[in-house]
Amino acid sequence: MSETDFLKDYDPSAFQRPSVAVDLVLLGLRDGRPTVLLLRRDQHPHAGRWALPGGFVGIDESLDAAAARVLREKAAIEGARLEQLYTFGAVDRDPRMRIISAAYLVLLTETAFDAAARAMPTLLPAAIHVPWAGEAGGPVNVLSPDNEKLTLAFDHADILA
Template identity: 85%
Template sequence: MSETDFLKNYDPSAFQRPSVAVDLVLLGIRDNRPAVLLIKRDQLPHVGRWALPGGFVDIDESLDAAAARVLREKAGMTEAHLEQLYTFGAVDRDPRMRIISVAYLALLTERAFDAALSAKPALLPAAIQAPWSGETGGPVNVLSPENETLALAFDHADILAMAMLRLRGKLDYSDVAFALLPELFTLRQLQDVHEAILGTSLNKPAFRRRQLDRGWLAATGAYESGAAFRPAELYRFQPSTAD
């Protein structure tokens, strides 16, 4: 039998097929803490709970296209660097039916984070607490702007825990911290991002020496404006020399 004949007679209902969804972790730094954009569910199941922006993948749609559509429709954003974080496929993760979710991570600058809130006022900026050290991993707490603990829908707390674990794991050797900063930034802002993700304070002289020694930073000769004290110099990330 030729492949053409095989495909012509193939029965696509011969095997059970799970549904596939995408969920977006839109993460930034807000008030010196990692923060994520959530949306309140208005339908069963888990109606009234907060969830990551997400949706089902259409039959004729790629995963990336579905993620871009959800980003546009539910977060009001037309541009963001989305990359796959992890695939969540626990059999009982959704009470409706067998649903596999491909989680995407997008790191947002403060301006992009605020722009999404302005475009979609229904979004909630929720803080993420990862009460474990280093890359040990574990559950996270998700807090409302009033510092109340939120119970998220489905396994979205697990998705956020994976996002924090991934960020901590990549922070020291990749450029993820710079994705959370504006184009021009101070060394203090760079340290703030590291401390927010790691959940701990860092030694200021040692941190600055390490960052400058890596050759990732280009001094601009410009200084921040509106500072109450001596203005700090502004730097730019130079990826061409990043290892």
């Protein structure tokens, strides 16, 4: 059997497929502290919780293109360097369905960080507090500008860690 014949008869529904998303860690410094830009979720799941800007990857879209689109649409940032950090794929990371997320890091200058926060009033600059010493230790705490601990959606505290 040729590859052409194999592909002609191939049934992609023979395997379950997860959805794929991207989540962006928009990181900068404010008052000498690492700070991230978050969005409050207005829809379920996790309505009312804070989350990293993210979105689903379109069927005809690369991961990098999806990350650039989310950066544009949710943070009004164009042309920033996107660095893929890690892929998060815990089976239960999202209650809707099986979703695998590629996390991207965007390091922003203080000027770019402030410009994004001004351009998108829905973005909240939140300070990152690491409650452990060393390079790894678990989820981090994220604090509002009023130093209140924020509850993050999904596994976003793990992504920040």
